[in-house]
Amino acid sequence: MFDRTAGSHAVELLKQWNVDHIYGMPGDSINELMEELRKVDIRFIQIRHEETGALAASAYSKLTGHIGVCLSIAGPGAIHLQNGLYDAKKDKTPVLAIVGQVASESVGTDTFQELKLESMFEDVSVYNRRVQTAEQLPDMLNQAVRAAYAEKGPAVLVVSDDLFSTKIKRDQQMTSPEYSEPHIRAAQDDLTKALELLQSAKKPVILAGKGAQNASDEVVAFSKKLNAPLIASLPAKGLIPDDHPNNLGQLGQLGTEPAEQAMKQTDLVILAGTAYPYREYLPEKAQAIQIDIDPRVIGKYYPATVGIVGDLGPALSWLTDQIGERNPAFLNEFKEKRAIWHDKLQTDIDKQTDKLQPQQVLGEIQQVMERDAVVSLDVGSITIWTAKYLQLTGQKLVLSSWLGTMGCGLPGALAAKLAYPDRQAIAIVGDGGFSMGMQDFVTAVKYELPMIIVVFNNQKLQLIEDEQKMTGNKPTNVDLANIDFAAFAIACGGEGYTAKTREELQDALSKAKASKRPVVIDAYVEDISAVL
Template sequence: MFDRTAGSYVVELLKDWDVDHIYGMPGDSINEFMEELRKEEAIRFIQIRHEETGALAASAYSKLTGKIGVCLSIAGPGAVHLQNGLYDAQKDKTPVLAIVGQVSSDLVGTDSFQELKMESLFEEVAVYNRRVQNAEQLPDMLNQAIRTAYAEKGPAVLIVSDDLFGTKIKRDKVLTSSAYATPTIRAHEEDLQDALRLLRASKKPVILAGKGAAHARAEVLAFAEKLKAPLIASFPAKGIIPDDHPHNLGQLGQLGTEPAEQAMKEADLLILAGTAFPYREYLPDDVPAIQIDVDPKVIGKYYPVLVGLVGELAPAAAWLTANLKDKDEGFLLKYQKKRSEWHKTLQDDMASVTEQLQPQHVIAEVQEILERDAVVSLDVGSVTLWSARYLQLTDQQLVVSAWLATMGCGLPGAIAGKLAYPDKQVVSLLGDGGFSMGMQDFVTAVKYRLPMILVIFNNQKIQLIEHEQEEMGNEATQVELANIDFAAFARACGGEGYTAKTRLELKDALAKAKNSRIPVVIDAYVEDSDPPS
């Protein structure tokens, strides 16, 4: 029988779950837990300057690694700040654990200082949302929270009054285990046969692959090659499906390419591979469809499918490939020619000579220094459209707030990327609007010596919103941003900062940044050009 604090059990269980760092900020409703973390060297506490950064970083870490990301906050305001990052994890279906402090257990319900009704606060966002009532429950509820986060691919919230962490408990038997057994899901052969019949009958099949292809890249590429099908990637799958693969026509939708849009309109069979692509207007009007996904809830959710294959993408694609006969490649060749013409147009854009620096020039120069296994953290805004169009990813990992599309995700993603992969290059592409939403945590990257390159597309406005307002026929309103000297800010935080107003200045700054051992901000002043459409 062991007589230890409940908080010490939490630390041991977190290690059992392979948690090696936590994002958070100390405070008066988590101080007992902070004392337990202080004594533990195997779990690194990353002190962020805003809890939103911590939650977004935890979400990004999970997207990059598949492991659970963990964040910590005090009661009241700290808990409120977590919401954006937890919704990002929920919408992008990735496991995160939020340990949230609460006022002392004997004060809960008395409207004490900083007390909020936490269970209600997190009810909509969390896949697991519980308040620990007594210290004896804490270890088992922690296991359940993490297991649920993995099983349901979303954020789990454990609310704990701080005095419970410091309470000693006796455990003479282990009630739960710190383990999650990953299920293996296979599609029914009857459904595979139905899909095969559709594939054999098609003349113009198109594959739309999503982030479900992350662990099925080789199988999806082999499937496309055997089917002689053009391959289109949803934006979260950029880089999972290599941009340089000869079947890849690029992205679809607002972030998409002309060849992808045209091929989709001409398709006589749509294969949705690991994606529940929601933008119906970019999909064919009325063609047969096959959807492959491990989640039965999304089969036919956004497009009426004839055959749903509920199972993992890799074995399903491999089975179909093995049972297919070679198809005619006329449709594919037509779109490979269009693809080549499209890429030449992009290259011409990036090579153009203009008086002012263009967004595509910035991407072209970043491409020159981008290492093949780099992590690219992308913020949300017009920079997303420029990157979707011009950035070429092959073996790099892209992390972005895809479904929630929250501005300010670029810096937290870069912090998470460097903590996940210390030996890899980390590059973040951000707008001036997105970076300024959470720029205070650049000093976090400096504090923990996390080398990264942050490239800010500075047009001194929220350009995407301006574009949307004008497209609606309205006059652009309140989109201009007061300018900040981001390079000076970076230096003030202890990092490196460079200003680039010409392509030569940008090239020189990127060369210095690539060899730097501390975080770098490059403030690239770009012309106010309409985002690609």
């Protein structure tokens, strides 16, 4: 094999790993890699802040299951990646960060922009190595990607830029760009023990998490056979259609009354693909069956009576086949409560008020949202409003679940349009979250990524105010200086609309849905507590 640069080998391997785009910002410690990327058909998405790139890479991975890739220079660029990489770590999704470093001969001399990057990334990563020689680069890249998939988290590869341009001879391929996803069969003894609990339970409740991503049909079939109410964790919202009669909605601060009541009354909770952490919303003494592919989370937040380690779909299918006839009384009771609850929510949406209210905005979004849309949800009071009032019946939802980082809405929408160019992308954001990274709206404009961004503008950090009040404190420093988000969108080359009435909002959403450009709708809403 003729001599080629280590960088050319690296980008070829990225293609073989089916990487079709990378988020990053060029700079002096990755210039040689940029030269290699220029020569291949991997799309480089130039972002305006590395945090956006890392959050978008994480969101892309959550949406598709494929590895998301981001790139940064040494020093300040590397620091900016941290928030997005921690988001990927906490939500257990594979991301590769290629991080430039100062020239090889300068490492350790405390030169300009040099940091101890391996130390800085140690906590956030499942793989964290600095490439010492050009010959190592291809094989270490394969190791990094494989580790990201296997351990479901961020892999960090630190590379001095001069190594990318160094020629190496690859006479023999040492490793390959291949990863085989394991399929874990549950132990028969554990399944049998779980079946015994199911047969004796009078009021079982299923709590499904994002582990149900590829097993939603099995979860629904299990619920029907067991005659058990279904509750979904927020990351699982939409995996079980919100309009399914067995689905009581979410649990906890952002949950529904029927879900809370069912969980209080249950005598057996089935944790299906979730390690739900909020103990105060789970039963006090009920028995529990927990099914997860990760043995480390069995009983981690709730005392599992029976733990089943294995793929969720096959485990639930076996249990469904074995369950006998079940009394539907408990489920029917909560179907009625669910119907009453949904009528209440619809009344909230339909009521006429002088000022726009958050639930009314969500009701209007519901009207323009397409069946296969991708909804990117930011963090704050809008998370609670959306969980309660927006019905997902086939759409995908992406959010920062475990880290809960504000500013994730726009990066999620960018990732959605790159993952699914033909699908509608809607970002639901607060004025606080959007303003944390709104400069990258121009990225959507530059790459012609049409999306609808609805900003819930109440000029305050509403959820923080609610929390301060709940602790008995006087709200302080929660008011935000107002920004004309519509004017900002127009200044970036996109479309912007201001909505202060329901009619203005309906008109803006209609125009946004028909547009081929990125759109920001600045929706002025009342500052109503989301903690109901």
